[in-house]
Structure formats: C-alpha cells, structure tokens
Amino acid sequence: MKLFCAGLNHRTAPIEARERFAGHAGTIARLREQGEVLLLTTCNRVEVYAATARELPTSEIAQALQLHGDDVAPGELAAFYRYENDQCARHLFRVASGLDSMVVGETEIFGQTKRAYEQARASGGAGAFLHRLFQRAFRAAKQVRTKTEITRGSISVGSVAVELAEKLFGDLRGRKVLVLGAGETSEKTLRALASRGVSDLRVTNRTAARAEELAQRFDGMAVPFTGWLEHCREIDILLSSTAAETHLVTPENLAPMIRHRVDRPLFIIDIAVPRDVAPEVNGLEGVYLYDIDSLQSIADDTLQLRRQQIAAAEAIINEHVADFSRQMAQFGAREQRVATLHPEIPATLRVSEL
Amino acid sequence: MDRQLLIFSTLCFLAAVVRSSVALRARVFRRSRFNFGMILLGFLLQSAFLGLRGHALGRCPITNLFEVLVFLAWSIALIYMVIGPAYRLSLMGSFTAPLVFLLQSFALLAPIDAPRTGRVPPNAWLEFHASISLIAYGAFALACVAGVMYLVQERQLKTRELHSIFYQLPPLPNLFSAMLRLLWFGFALYSAGLISGFFTGEPLPWTKVTLAIVIWIAYAAILFGPRLCSMSPRHLAAFCVAAFAAALSLLWSIEFVAHHA
Incomplete structure (x- = not known):
C-alpha cells in the first residue's frame, strides 16, 4: 500500500x-x-x-x-x-x-x-x-x-484581556462587569466574557439607546452615563472603549470609589484610542490597568514563545x-x-x- | 543511620527544587506529580528520622537547634501536603521545597547537633508546647510561601511583564484566602503553644517569653490589621513574609541564647 x-x-x-x-x-x-x-x-x-x-x-x-x-x-x-x-x-x-x-x-x-x-x-x-x-x-x-x-496564551487583544481576567479572578462566574462605551470592540470582548460565565453585565454609553440595545443582547443592564462611576464600587472588571478625547477614569475620581474594596482586585481593560483611563490609575492599590498596547505586547510575547x-x-x-x-x-x-x-x-x- | 535518612530526605527536596528550576528556565512551568512525589518521599524520610531520634531520646525530638530545624521542616512539609492539594495550590510545592531544603541543609551542615548528656525526663506539657509551637511555625512558613507567590504575581500584573510562572500561579483571591487560613491556623496553634509554655513547670527565661510574645503580637497585628485599618492584600502578603523571616531569626536567637546559657 x-x-x-x-x-x-x-x-x-x-x-x-x-x-x-x-x-x-x-x-x-x-x-x-x-x-x-x-x-x-x-x-x-x-x-x-x-x-x-x-x-x-x-x-x-x-x-x-x-x-x-x-x-x-x-x-x-x-x-x-x-x-x-x-x-x-x-x-x-x-x-x-x-x-x-x-x-x-x-x-x-x-x-x-x-x-x-x-x-x-x-x-x-x-x-x-x-x-x-x-x-x-x-x-x-x-x-x-x-x-x-x-498552545499557551492568547494572541488577539480581546482574548488576551479575557484570559488575563480569568487568570486574575480564577473563575469569572459571578463577576461583575461594567462596559464603558458600546462600540464594536466592546461587544466582541463582552461576548468573550459572557462565554466564560460572566452574568452580571452593565453597559453605559453616551447614547442611552445603544447601551440598552447592547445590554439587552447580553441579558445585562443599561446604566445611565452620568452615574457609571458609582458602579466602580461593586464591579470586578471595567471594560472601556469610548471615543472620548480626555481621560474618563483618573486616580482622583476612581480612588474614592474603591477605598472600601481593598481585598477585591479591579481589572481595567482600556481598549480605547485615545485612552479612556489615565495611566496613573495603575498605581492605585488593587487596580490592574491594561491598555491596548500592553495587551498587544502580551499577545506578541505569546506568539514569540510559541515560536520558541x-x-x-x-x-x-x-x-x-x-x-x-x-x-x-x-x-x-x-x-x-x-x-x-x-x-x-x-x-x-x-x-x-x- | 538517622542522619543518612535526613540526607536522603534533603536530596528528595533538592530533586523537587531542581525539577522546578529546570521547568522554569525552559519556560514550561507546570504542575507535576514528580514534585509532589518527591516531597512526599522526603516527608516520609523526615518522619522516619524523627521517629528514630524520638525513640533514642525517649521524647519528642526537639532537644537542640538541629532537631528544632528538622521538626520545623517536617511541619512545613506536613502542612503543605494537607493544604496544597486541598486548596489546589499544588504549585506551592515548588516554593515550599526550596524552603525545606535550605532548612535541612543548614541543619545538616552547621555544627548544631549537640548531643545531650543523659536522658531528659519526659515532660508532656513541655513537649506539647514545643511541638505545637513548631507546627505553628510551619503554618506561618507556608503563609509566607503563599505571600511570596502573591507578591510575585501582583508584581507581574502591575508591571505587565508576565513570565511563564505567572500562568501557573493560583489566582490572587485564592492565594489571599489561603494565606489568611494559614495565618489563622498558625496563630491558633501558636497561641495554644504560648499558653501551654506557662504550664511546663520549667523556669521561664524572660528573653524567651518576651520574644515569643513579640511574635504573637506581630501575627495578631497582621491578622487584625485589615479590620482596623485598610491594609491591602499586598501589604498583608509583604508583612507575612517579613514576619516569618523575623520569627525564624528570633527562633534561632532563642535557641542560641538557651544553648549558650
């Protein structure tokens, strides 16, 4: 034969x-x-x-x-x-x-x-x-x-973010996620998070109708854009992807919100360009900020490791x-x-x- | 014969250390049965050593610094085997093995195995006090190991430099709760050991008592600190490591002072 x-x-x-x-x-x-x-x-x-x-x-x-x-x-x-x-x-x-x-x-x-x-x-x-x-x-x-x-690690920005969240919290079931900006990238990452068991999803957007539409699609909750910061007291993951030209999250406005949650980490995924979250936020205790460049860098490292x-x-x-x-x-x-x-x-x- | 058992036990822990280091260098850091097997074998040899010593002495074998260090290494291995697999912290073995290896190597190499002249009459309270305190030290040692794992992971997350080991470490909340459980367990045993020390019927050297109370206060501060002030898990992990390093130095000092007295 x-x-x-x-x-x-x-x-x-x-x-x-x-x-x-x-x-x-x-x-x-x-x-x-x-x-x-x-x-x-x-x-x-x-x-x-x-x-x-x-x-x-x-x-x-x-x-x-x-x-x-x-x-x-x-x-x-x-x-x-x-x-x-x-x-x-x-x-x-x-x-x-x-x-x-x-x-x-x-x-x-x-x-x-x-x-x-x-x-x-x-x-x-x-x-x-x-x-x-x-x-x-x-x-x-x-x-x-x-x-x-x-086969280790992920090689796309969205999946790196989700993998990091999973690594940080162990199990994503029962974790609370707030999505800032209801664009296409947010939706993709949100889908990946939902597929890993995240059930408490909150969406906020300048256009309330768009936030509601996205929240409905994932069985989540739309949050008024004027009050999203208050939710940072409860959430575990903040996913930000708005078209804002200035920083929406700064150490000054975030620190008071997380003061009483010292034993619970807050993972921030900022995939907006220009960035929504001030880089100094990463200096806050228990806050882990990953922007598009840091996620891309991890993806590149993973690819490099795979080649090795x-x-x-x-x-x-x-x-x-x-x-x-x-x-x-x-x-x-x-x-x-x-x-x-x-x-x-x-x-x-x-x-x-x- | 008993020292040979200890040498073989130390070699088992060394094998686990080498295996983890090689895996780390090759960037394929994975949980392995080999490490747990080596630690288990090392523990059995430690137990055999302590059994033989205890039989020869006619009491719990913690009569000099050498035996104290071996007993401490044994308690660390014991607690690891009880809590490691139960809390899915099997990787902790890769961090535990070096600690046990260093303790036993020091015990074997340093001239601290001073033979006792004559049999020491058994004293149940004294043996209970000494052994329970050492097991408490074992729990503090593993809390320290969990603290190191927490700090390593936290640092990598903050700096965004994620090495191979990062992907194998348990999640931060799991490490934090394991650290707390170990601290509470160690603290309860240590408190029992401290109290039982007053019932031994032996004269109480003030240096020993003071140092023991200082260690107790340090761990009480670590445990109650987060409730009294907003101490972050990172600070708690760092204090956990520092407290064990200090406690180990104090333990050595206590034995050193007692020996020279």
Whole structure:
C-alpha cells in the first residue's frame, strides 16, 4: 500500500485557488475506488490523505478536488504539495499539532482533523492504514500540547484581556462587569466574557439607546452615563472603549470609589484610542490597568514563545514519526507474508484483516 | 543511620527544587506529580528520622537547634501536603521545597547537633508546647510561601511583564484566602503553644517569653490589621513574609541564647 497526502494550503495557494479546489465527499468518491481516502478541508487547507494499492498522481487528486470539473491548469497544479510515507506522517502530525497553521499553536485544527477522520471512518473512507496514521497523529498532537507551551496564551487583544481576567479572578462566574462605551470592540470582548460565565453585565454609553440595545443582547443592564462611576464600587472588571478625547477614569475620581474594596482586585481593560483611563490609575492599590498596547505586547510575547517552542514540538513529532515508521514496516512485512501464503485474498481484505 | 535518612530526605527536596528550576528556565512551568512525589518521599524520610531520634531520646525530638530545624521542616512539609492539594495550590510545592531544603541543609551542615548528656525526663506539657509551637511555625512558613507567590504575581500584573510562572500561579483571591487560613491556623496553634509554655513547670527565661510574645503580637497585628485599618492584600502578603523571616531569626536567637546559657 502506498501512503501519501496531497493538497494545498494558505502558504502555497491564495484563497481563490483554495475555494476552487474545496472538494467534498462527492468529488473524491472516484478516488475511493483506489483504496483508503480521507479529505481534510479547513479555511486554510484542502488535503487528501490516502493509502492506495496503485500510485495516484497529484493531477488526478487535483482534478477530483476541482469543484466545477474544469481541467486543472499546470500553474494551478504547482500550488499542490505531495508527501509520501514518513513525510506524509510528519506532515499530518505537524498539521494536527497546529505547527503548520497560519497561527502557530492554534488548537482548532485538532478538532477539524478529528472530525475529518470520523467522517471518513463512518463513510468507509478510512481503513486500517489511515486509522493507524490518524490515531498516531492525535497522540502526537496531544503530547505536543501537554509537553510544550505551543498552545499557551492568547494572541488577539480581546482574548488576551479575557484570559488575563480569568487568570486574575480564577473563575469569572459571578463577576461583575461594567462596559464603558458600546462600540464594536466592546461587544466582541463582552461576548468573550459572557462565554466564560460572566452574568452580571452593565453597559453605559453616551447614547442611552445603544447601551440598552447592547445590554439587552447580553441579558445585562443599561446604566445611565452620568452615574457609571458609582458602579466602580461593586464591579470586578471595567471594560472601556469610548471615543472620548480626555481621560474618563483618573486616580482622583476612581480612588474614592474603591477605598472600601481593598481585598477585591479591579481589572481595567482600556481598549480605547485615545485612552479612556489615565495611566496613573495603575498605581492605585488593587487596580490592574491594561491598555491596548500592553495587551498587544502580551499577545506578541505569546506568539514569540510559541515560536520558541517549535523545536521542542518537532522533537516530539520526530519520535512519533520514527515509531509510526517502525509500526508500518512490521505491518507491511506481515501483509507480505499473508500475500505470499494466500495470494487469492484481495489486498484490501488482507489489510483490513491484519 | 538517622542522619543518612535526613540526607536522603534533603536530596528528595533538592530533586523537587531542581525539577522546578529546570521547568522554569525552559519556560514550561507546570504542575507535576514528580514534585509532589518527591516531597512526599522526603516527608516520609523526615518522619522516619524523627521517629528514630524520638525513640533514642525517649521524647519528642526537639532537644537542640538541629532537631528544632528538622521538626520545623517536617511541619512545613506536613502542612503543605494537607493544604496544597486541598486548596489546589499544588504549585506551592515548588516554593515550599526550596524552603525545606535550605532548612535541612543548614541543619545538616552547621555544627548544631549537640548531643545531650543523659536522658531528659519526659515532660508532656513541655513537649506539647514545643511541638505545637513548631507546627505553628510551619503554618506561618507556608503563609509566607503563599505571600511570596502573591507578591510575585501582583508584581507581574502591575508591571505587565508576565513570565511563564505567572500562568501557573493560583489566582490572587485564592492565594489571599489561603494565606489568611494559614495565618489563622498558625496563630491558633501558636497561641495554644504560648499558653501551654506557662504550664511546663520549667523556669521561664524572660528573653524567651518576651520574644515569643513579640511574635504573637506581630501575627495578631497582621491578622487584625485589615479590620482596623485598610491594609491591602499586598501589604498583608509583604508583612507575612517579613514576619516569618523575623520569627525564624528570633527562633534561632532563642535557641542560641538557651544553648549558650
């Protein structure tokens, strides 16, 4: 059996090309006649993994992935890569671990790979060979995730803010959040906070209608813009993103509000430019102020750290590739023996029985 | 034989320290069973050492500074194992192991294991007083460890320089409540130890009594301070660290004075 993969991704082809070759179960049905075939499609890649008795040329795979059935131009074929045997295993292990992703270390690809495998298994596309290959890929990816820091931290400003809040308070359930300014950025961050269990949401805005609309959407409470400061006595997180040209929160107006809450930290996320919160506020006891630059800097550090962890992740993957290669060699030898003893049994049946 | 047990115990704590340091340098600071396993093994060896010593002495083995330091290290390990996993503060082990390692290394290297001439007659009140006070010191030591963890995390949050260890530390409110619980636990034991000291039937050296009362007042001030004035958790953590450093120095002074008297 020949084990290989072929496809294109965000590095080898622009989105237009990926759209044209976004094949599905129907388009690759013809390939399945040749042996085990599995299709992995995400927004960044379209790949076919196969274990077949005869060699399938890349052009045939590209043709099968073509959505409109047109001929594949030679220029388009150049965007396809192809890996065989150990290289195919290494490529899949890197993909499942998030090393081949646009954002190194992202974990969504693991779930997408798993779903692709389950679909192929259910439809009969994945047999003994691909089963071994993908199970090994999942083990490798899990080990990469637990033994390295490649998936640690967040790399977007909003998620860094939410992660910090979670780190600071442990559990966000029951925490009180006040949103100052009901813009699009506030809404995104608010959505992320709500998804982590924050239930007491208060929104204030110069335009009261907009505050009410946003508060309603998140089952929160609209607060009059003239009285928002009073809420700082109770809240745990202040998310600020207004278009104000001067500082709305200063040590002078905040200090009296937090005087009696010494044992409860106040986390302030200021994602407005120009800033809504005076930087001196960070000097107040128990107040932790993060503006857009500090959040971006943490996101950059995380990305840097993830890149530093690539070598450690590659070492884990090398071990798994070596193991998989040995396993496949033994499997091949057993299959060969059966083929010699019982040439009447078809190859596909031999493989599935083994 | 008993010193060998202690050496092996110290090596176990050293292994936990090395493991944490390597993980920290590699920026993959994670909770590990290895650390807890090493601390547990170190604790069992400590217990065996104290058991052998106690059997030889025919009383609780806290008759000289060497034994006092080992007993203190044992109480720290004991309280860590009781409260660490319970309050999900397993990372505390990475901070506890160096403290225990330093205490035991000092005990082993310094010439402070002065042998007693003859058997000391058992005195239940005295043994209760000494052992309960040392366990209280163990609780204060762990409160100090929680304080250090609090200060490290608070500093990183304020300066916005978040290192690998930051992501593994327990949340600030959890650390604060663990610190308070340990302080109350230690304070209750220390108070019991202090009171029982008056029932030992032994002459009461005024230096020892004064120093013990000073330590008691210091911890009472830390515990009641936030209620009387608006003391922030950061200040409480800092006082917690300072008080334990002072208490440890005073403990040593008390033993030093007693030994030379």
